[in-house]
Structures are given as structure tokens and as C-alpha cells.
Amino acid sequence: MMKSLLFSAHPTPPLLPAPRLRRLLRLCASSASTSAPPRAGRRSPRPAPSRRPSPSSLYARPSLLDMERERAARRADVDAFLASLGVDPGELAGLELPVTVDVMRERAEFLASLGLTREDLAAYPLALGCSVRKNMVPVLDYLGKLGVRRDALPDLLRRYPQVLHASVVVDLAPVVKYLQGMDVRSVDVPRVLERYPELLGFKLEGTMSTSIAYLVGIGVGRRQIGSVITRFPEVLGMRVGKIIKPFVEYLEGIGLQKLSVARIIEKKPYVLGFGLEDKVKSNIEVLMEFGVRKEALASIVMQYPDVLGLELRDKLVAQQSLFESIILVSRDDFGRVIERMPQAINLGRTAVLKHVNFLTACGFMLSQVSKMVVACPQLLALNMDIMRMNFEYFKNEMERDLEELVDFPAFFTYGLESTVRPRHEMVCRKGFTCSLGWLLNCSDARFDERMKYDTIGVEEMEAEESSDMNAFAEEVESEEEYSDYDDSDSLFDN
Numbered sequence: 001m002m003k004s005l006l007f008s009a010h011p012t013p014p015l016l017p018a019p020r021l022r023r024l025l026r027l028c029a030s031s032a033s034t035s036a037p038p039r040a041g042r043r044s045p046r047p048a049p050s051r052r053p054s055p056s057s058l059y060a061r062p063s064l065l066d067m068e069r070e071r072a073a074r075r076a077d078v079d080a081f082l083a084s085l086g087v088d089p090g091e092l093a094g095l096e097l098p099v100t101v102d103v104m105r106e107r108a109e110f111l112a113s114l115g116l117t118r119e120d121l122a123a124y125p126l127a128l129g130c131s132v133r134k135n136m137v138p139v140l141d142y143l144g145k146l147g148v149r150r151d152a153l154p155d156l157l158r159r160y161p162q163v164l165h166a167s168v169v170v171d172l173a174p175v176v177k178y179l180q181g182m183d184v185r186s187v188d189v190p191r192v193l194e195r196y197p198e199l200l201g202f203k204l205e206g207t208m209s210t211s212i213a214y215l216v217g218i219g220v221g222r223r224q225i226g227s228v229i230t231r232f233p234e235v236l237g238m239r240v241g242k243i244i245k246p247f248v249e250y251l252e253g254i255g256l257q258k259l260s261v262a263r264i265i266e267k268k269p270y271v272l273g274f275g276l277e278d279k280v281k282s283n284i285e286v287l288m289e290f291g292v293r294k295e296a297l298a299s300i301v302m303q304y305p306d307v308l309g310l311e312l313r314d315k316l317v318a319q320q321s322l323f324e325s326i327i328l329v330s331r332d333d334f335g336r337v338i339e340r341m342p343q344a345i346n347l348g349r350t351a352v353l354k355h356v357n358f359l360t361a362c363g364f365m366l367s368q369v370s371k372m373v374v375a376c377p378q379l380l381a382l383n384m385d386i387m388r389m390n391f392e393y394f395k396n397e398m399e400r401d402l403e404e405l406v407d408f409p410a411f412f413t414y415g416l417e418s419t420v421r422p423r424h425e426m427v428c429r430k431g432f433t434c435s436l437g438w439l440l441n442c443s444d445a446r447f448d449e450r451m452k453y454d455t456i457g458v459e460e461m462e463a464e465e466s467s468d469m470n471a472f473a474e475e476v477e478s479e480e481e482y483s484d485y486d487d488s489d490s491l492f493d494n
Contacts, residue, residue: 074100075097077100077101078097078100078101078104081101081104081105082104082125082128085108085118085121085122086118086119086121086122087118087121087122087125087128088122088125091125091126096129097128097129104128106132107128107130107131107132108121108128110132110136111127111128111136114140114153114154114157115153115154115157116154116157116158120154120157120158120161123158124161126161126165127157127161127164130164130165135164135165136164138168139163139164139166139168139172140153142168142172142173143156143163143172143190143193146176146189146190146193147187147189147190148190148193148194149190149194152194155194156193156194156197159197159198160197160198160200160201162201163197163200163201166200166201171200171201172200174204175199175200175202175204176189178204178208179192179229182212182225182226182229183223183225183226184226184229184230185226185230188226188230191230192229192230192233195233195234196233196234196236196237198237199233199236199237202236202237207236207237207238207239208236208237210239210240211235211236211237211238211239211240211244212225212235212236214240214244214245215228215235215244215262215265218248218258218259218261218262219258219259219261219262219263220262220265220266221262221266224266227266228265228266228269231269231270232269232270232272232273234272234273235269235272238272243272243276244272246276247272247274247276247280248261250276250280250281251264251301254284254294254297254298254301255294255295255297255298256298256301256302260298260302264301264302264305267305268305268306271305271306271308271309273309274308274309279308279309280308280309282312283307283308283309283310283312284297284308286312286313286316287300287307287312287316287338290316290320290331290334290335290338291331291332291334291335291336291338292335292338292339293335293339296339299339300338300339300342303341303342303343304342304343304345307342307345310345312345315345315346316338316345319334319344319345319347320334322349322352323337323352323373326349326352326353326356327352327356327366327369327370327373328366328367328370329370329373329374333370333374336374337373337374337377340375340376340377340378341377341378341380341381343381344377344380344381347380347381351380351381352380354384355379355380355381355382355384355387356369356373356380358384358387358388359372359379362391362402363402364402364405364406368402368406371406372405372406372409373409375409375410376409376410376412376413378410378413379409379412379413382412382413386412386415386416387412389416390411390412390414390416390420391412393416393420393421394411397421397424398424400436404435404436405436407435407436407437408435408436408437408440408441410440410441411436411440414440419440420440423439423440423447424439426451427439427451430451438450
């Protein structure tokens, strides 16, 4: 009994098959698993058949190769269209262009409607890379609202076609705000942009700020900056170190004070655009070649800043010949004429003849006329009616000798009713006998002081008679406008 319990508690393990039998069983099991059918609910993966989609299928997609071929064909059509416009397609090789000729034609026609020609597009083909609706229309609409004229657009776009790529908010509006901050009036802003459209591409912190700061530093009035920019916006694109400062320093070198240069820039800012090396310096040298003294150069530039930018040599040759033949002015005296009235460089032959004929008709000999013109070249530019009235008063009322006019030809430049008549009458009442220079060549305050004298000192009279006519000439030319001067179109050569 005990023996059976022991065996039931520890049953005998099953006998293992022999090694050869085990290998046989494994071989049979592996062959059975490879030949057995798949289980239900499972499908063995099958490779997808390589079928081309039917052309009539709605879901057909072209291959990448086909798409690339189609894109290349369309680009070839666009390039052919560009070539027909005279544009080199190679200039736009790296630019994403419209995929169809129709869109490109729309751009070309729109640019043509703005006044741009095929030559303009060939010069700047990148304009054709701008979208009409996304780029061109917003920019042109903004410029139109500012007041840029429609007929000024072609020239603006030719000079600065990059504006078509600009952002109104990022690029254009800040420049306009800067101009207004410089006291450029809103009505003048579009004129500034029309004259100098390159300004729209400037950065506010760059050349614009430094050029204005330098001008203020040499004495240009802050209130005059807006006027300077309006009349010569190119100053905003000039580098101080390369253009403005060398110009100012050169004028200082010929005798002008820095503040005098500032006054010239305020009145005629375009002189900054005269090339220093190829124009200004050469013109100063030409003046000295024609007899102008070095110490008179500063006075000439102050009187007539435009002389720095003229084609001067040819003009001086012609004028010197004119003065020699008509007025008998020598070559040395011609330099004195230019010193006292540099505008004589532009006097026309007709105007010179008219004034010389008047003086000779008054009884002056040609040699006397020559002396008068050298002393007071303004005689050749005065209004003929003013000269005639002054001479008639001199002859009929003052009863003086003509030689006095030869000694003081500036008599013709004084206003008859404002100066000549009242002073002459006062001197007559006092019983004084004086020269024309003592009578006229002084301020009203100085004349009133003289009228308090009981007699005229001989030394004072001699001092007045020996006064330099050049001082008078500089005083006359320092004024902006004179009604006594002839304003006819024929007075000066163009």
C-alpha cells in the first residue's frame, strides 16, 4: 500500500525519444508548417501590380518626370515671349516667373500702360518679375495718393524701377515721414520724389541723416533745411566725406567764410551738385587766367555762385572778344569787369549794344563809356527807362557836367524818387556843393548826419571821391531782386 502511494505522489516521467527520433520529428514539423494553408481571416501580402492609371481615370496623377517636362515647356514659352520683347531671358534665369505666357503678357502690357518702353524693360527686366496685383498696384496707388503726377511716372520708374519691388509700409512710408519731419511741405513731397526717386531706396540712418547734420553744423539754418531739400533733394544722397565736406573746404580755401558757404547753400543748394574736380576747380583756374585776381574770387562766388558750374572758358572767350570790340575794354580791365559783376559773363550782345548806344547818345565818347563800364558794369544790365529818367533829371535839374557821371557812373543805379531827387534838393537848400559820390554813396542815416553840418570838410569830400567802386558793386549784387535792372529775356544769353 505504501509503495503505491509513493509512486502516485511521484509519478514516473515520460520516456524521451531517442536523438535520431527527435531530429526526425523536428524535420516533419518544419515541413508541415511550410505546406500548411493560411489561417482563416489572414491574407498573405501580395505585391501591388504595376498598372498605369487609365487616362480616363479622375484620380490619375502625372509622374514627376512628366511634371518637370511640362514645366520646362511652359518656361520655354515664357522665355520666347520675353525674347520677343527684347528682354534677355538669361537675366531672369534665377527668378520665379509666371507659369503661363498670358500672365507675363499682362505684366508687360501693364508696364507699357505706365509709359515704359521695350527698351526700358530690356534695361531693367526684373520689373517683369513683379506681380501686378501684389507689387505694382499697391506701390503706384501709394505714390498717386501722395500726389506724384501720372505723366511723371515713366521717368520715375526709369530712374528707380526698384520701387516696384518695395513695400509701402517698410520702405516707402518711412522715407515720406522723414521728409515731412525735415519740414518738407506735404505738397512738395511728390515733387521731391519726382525729381530724385532714388531717395525711396535710402535708409534713414544712413547718408540722409549725416548730410543734413553736416549742413546744420556749418551754419545752414534748421528752418532752411526743408527748402534746401525741396529745391535740391540730391543732397540727401551725397556723402559728407567724399562730396559735401571737400566742396565746403575748397571754397574756404579761396577766401569764403564757412558761414558764407552756408548762406550760398541756403539760397542755391544745387551748387553742391557741381563736380569739384571736373568743374569747380577748373572754373576757378579759368577765372584767374582771364585776369581775375585771387583776392577777388570769394566776392565773385558770393555774387554769382552759378559761375562754379558754367562751361566757363568758352563763355569768357566770347565775352572778352565782345567787350574788346564794342566797348574797347582791354584784357586787363575785362578781369575787373568780371570781379565787379560776374553776371556779365552771360550778357547778350544785343543788351550790351543797346546800353552802349544809349550812353553814346547821351553825349559820352566811347572811351568814356569804356571807363564807366569798367567802374560800374551794372550799367549794361539796368532798365533803360530808369537810366533815361535819371539822366534827364541829371541834365535838366542838377545841371552838372557829364564828366561827373564818368567819375561816378553808379549814379544810374540809384532810385530817382527814393534817393536822387530828395538828396539833391536837400543839398541845394543847404547851399552845399558836393560830388555825386558824396551825395549818393552813403546810407540814409549817414546822409542825414551830414545834413547837420554847416559846411563840408575837404578831407571828407576827397575820401568819398576816392571810394572804391568795387564796394558799391558788391553791395548791389548782395540783394536778391532789383526793379532797376532790365528783366527782359534778351538781356542774358541762355
